[in-house]
Amino acid sequence: MSPRRMLSVPVLLFLVIGLFAAPAQAAAPSQAEGPAQAAARGYAFYSSAGGSMVRLLGTTVSSDLTAQSTIAGQKLPSVKKSTTAAVDIDKLVDLGVIHTKTKAKKAGKKGIKIVSTARTADVSLLNGLIRAEAVVTKNVTTGTPKNLKAHSHTTFVGLTIAGRRMPVNLPENFRVQIPGVAAVVLNSTATGQKDGVVSSQGYALGVWLLHGRGNARAGSSIILNPTNSALSVPVPKDAPAVGGDAYGSNALIKLTSKVRGEVGRTGEVSTPPIGTGGRVNKNRTADVSIPGVLHVGAISSTTKATSSAHRGEVTNTNRIAGLNVLNGLIRADAIVVRAHSKLRGKKFRQDEKMTFVNLVIAGQKIPISVGRNTTIKVGNVAKVVINQRARTRNGNKIRGLFVELLQPRGGLEAGARIEVAVASTRIWR
Numbered sequence: 001m002s003p004r005r006m007l008s009v010p011v012l013l014f015l016v017i018g019l020f021a022a023p024a025q026a027a028a029p030s031q032a033e034g035p036a037q038a039a040a041r042g043y044a045f046y047s048s049a050g051g052s053m054v055r056l057l058g059t060t061v062s063s064d065l066t067a068q069s070t071i072a073g074q075k076l077p078s079v080k081k082s083t084t085a086a087v088d089i090d091k092l093v094d095l096g097v098i099h100t101k102t103k104a105k106k107a108g109k110k111g112i113k114i115v116s117t118a119r120t121a122d123v124s125l126l127n128g129l130i131r132a133e134a135v136v137t138k139n140v141t142t143g144t145p146k147n148l149k150a151h152s153h154t155t156f157v158g159l160t161i162a163g164r165r166m167p168v169n170l171p172e173n174f175r176v177q178i179p180g181v182a183a184v185v186l187n188s189t190a191t192g193q194k195d196g197v198v199s200s201q202g203y204a205l206g207v208w209l210l211h212g213r214g215n216a217r218a219g220s221s222i223i224l225n226p227t228n229s230a231l232s233v234p235v236p237k238d239a240p241a242v243g244g245d246a247y248g249s250n251a252l253i254k255l256t257s258k259v260r261g262e263v264g265r266t267g268e269v270s271t272p273p274i275g276t277g278g279r280v281n282k283n284r285t286a287d288v289s290i291p292g293v294l295h296v297g298a299i300s301s302t303t304k305a306t307s308s309a310h311r312g313e314v315t316n317t318n319r320i321a322g323l324n325v326l327n328g329l330i331r332a333d334a335i336v337v338r339a340h341s342k343l344r345g346k347k348f349r350q351d352e353k354m355t356f357v358n359l360v361i362a363g364q365k366i367p368i369s370v371g372r373n374t375t376i377k378v379g380n381v382a383k384v385v386i387n388q389r390a391r392t393r394n395g396n397k398i399r400g401l402f403v404e405l406l407q408p409r410g411g412l413e414a415g416a417r418i419e420v421a422v423a424s425t426r427i428w429r
Contacts, residue, residue, distance in 0.1 A: 042112070043143050044241055044273035046072040047229040049116040051098030054089055055221045067098040069116075074241070076112065077105040090214060093222055096122030107142060114141040118204070118225035125207060125222055129178060133158030137204045137225035148231055152189040152202025183208045195272040195281075196233040203227065232273045240312040240343055244395065244425035245270040248299030248320045251290055252417040267299030271314055271425070275305035294418055297322020301423075312343040314425035318400075325403060325418060329378065333357040335400045339423040348429060352398040354387045354421075361386075380406055395426035 048070040067084035080102050087095040099119045107113040116139040123132040139152035159166040162178050166186075176184040185206040192199055204225035211218050235241045247268035267285035285299040298321045305314040316339050323332040334357040341350040359366040362378045366386065374386045385402040400421030407414050 042074060042076075042234045044074050044232040044235065044243075045078075045104050045112065045114055045141075045230065046070075047102045047104065047114045047116045047139075047141070047227075049100040049102050049118040049137075049139070049225070049227045051084055051100065051118060051120050051225065052087055052093060052095060053221075053223040053226055054093055067100045067118075069100040069102045071102045071104055077103065079103045090216070091127050092125065092213065092216065094122075094124040095120055095224075108144070111142065111144040112231065113143075114229050114231060115139070116227040116229055118227055120204070120225055123224065125205075125224075126178075126182065126213070129162055129181065130184070130205070130207065131158070131160050132156055135159070135204045135225055137202055137227055139200055139202045139227035139229050141198065141200055141229040141231050143198075143231050143233070145234075148193065148198035148233065150191045150198050150200030150229060150231070152200055152227055154187045154202070154204040154225065156186075156204070177210075180211060181213070182210055195276055196274050197230055197272050199228075199230040201226075201228050235273055235307070236309070238309040239274075239307045240310075241273045241428040242275050242305045242307050242312050242314050242426065243271050243273060243428070244303065244305075244314050244316045244339065244341075244423070246301040246303060246316040246318040246337075246339075246423040248285065248301065248318055248421060249288060249294055249296055250419045250422070251294055252419075265422075266296070267301045267318070267320075269301040269303045269316070271303045271305045271316060273307075275307040275312070275314075276303060278304065278306050280304045292327055293325070293416075294420075295322070295324040296320050296420075310343075310345050312427040312429075313341070314427060315340045316423040316425050318421050318423050320400075320421050323420060325401075325420070326382070326409060329382065330359075330361050330384065330401065330403065332359040335359070335421040337398045337400045337421045337423045339396050339398050339425045341396060341425040341427050343427045343429055348393070348427065350391055350396040350425070352389050352396055352423075354398060354400055356400070359386075377406075381409060382406055394428055395424065397424035398422070 048068065051067040067082045069080040069082040071078040071080050082100045084098040087093055102116045104112060104114045118137045120135045123135055134157040135154065137152060137154040141150040155168055156166060157168065161176055170187045172187055172189050174186045188206060189202045203223050207222040209216060209218050209220045245268060247265035250265045266288045267283050269281055269283040281303050283301045288296040300319045303316045319336045321334045323335060336355045338353045361376055361384055370386055372387045372389045376384045378384060383404045383406060388399040388402050390397050399419055403418040405414050405416045
């Protein structure tokens with residue numbers, strides 16, 4: 001990933017609480033609001049803050065968002081805090097205490113304010129080439145009936161890069177290059193608006209290796225104090241809030257008992273709470289590769305949603321091609337999943353569908369008529385769930401494949417999880 005690509009504003013995840021909770025059963029979408037909440041329905045928001053994220057290419061090291069604090073929904077006030085004592089990864093990242101906090105509250109009679117803050121002390125990156133006594137990133141998002149605004153900013157205390165002292169306040173998206181070592185972006189901020197939603201991404205410092213360093217290849221990245229927020233305009237009182245998402249793959253990697261990581265949802269698209277106005281929003285990714293773990297040739301995700309008085313409809317799809325999991329243990333030419341929910345007055349219905357072409361698991365070709373939530377155990381190596389589905393009274397979710405390692409394989413410990421072809425929908429009623 002290049003520094004330029006990292007600065008783009010992502011399509012953020014709205015009102016999606018967590019991943020699938022268990023390997024054999026998809027986690028249910030969140031339950032409906034109570035009558036009082038529904039009558040007072042307002043802004044929909046999402047906000048997160050963390051201490052660090054690390055992606056080391058050429059290895060399976062991919063650290064979690066450390067000291068993560070996340071809030072989402074519509075209920076105010078909402079607050080989350082988190083603290084991590086220290087982070088030490090392969091002589092590339094050495095951090096002291098990390099504090100994060102996310103908070104959403106009312107602002108005035110009809111407004112909302114969301115603040116995400118990440119504070120990291122005793123920073124040492126690239127074995128001391130980058131140092132700081134303290135780094136603080138604050139992401140502020142506000143909404144009023146007239147407009148939505150978002151912005152992030154970082155301050156540095158005692159920051160040095162390759163021995164050079166840097167000021168406390170730096171210009172936005174300030175770039176530094178350590179010759180032959182790394183490209184660095186400081187005080188990164190990016191915002192965008194689409195479909196009545198404002199989103200903001202900010203981080204204190206991003207490092208991209210220009211050449212290999214230890215076991216990490218060129219292109220490996222370190223992100224310090226990543227913060228994200230998203231806020232939608234208020235949902236009309238009689239209109240249901242809608243939601244959901246679709247993505248091609250996600251890997252929850254467990255390398256050791258201390259190093260876990262989420263590679264991230266690829267080709268993801270999310271449904272805005274007010275819908276898309278009947279338009280189809282798309283996200284495409286040409287190629288995804290995690291050496292020895294996962295390769296997908298192409299990913300395409302779509303969302304289409306409408307919301308009006310006492311009516312709502314959401315259709316989310318994901319299509320992947322050229323799938324190879326765990327060096328050929330699982331292969332498929334194509335997998336397509338679709339999740340759909342529809343509300344008309346008090347009548348609510350939901351459905352899911354999965355199709356695939358040439359799905360093969362451990363040499364066994366899977367029939368097209370395979371049933372939902374079919375579990376296949378591949379010896380003592382892995383457990384695979386096919387056509388995994390879950391429903392609640394306000395939403396549904398389908399996952400084409402879920403894989404959990406039962407013993408170490410390809411540098412991964414038992415417990416590593418991979419999900420492929422996922423779609424979900426929600427209508428709060």
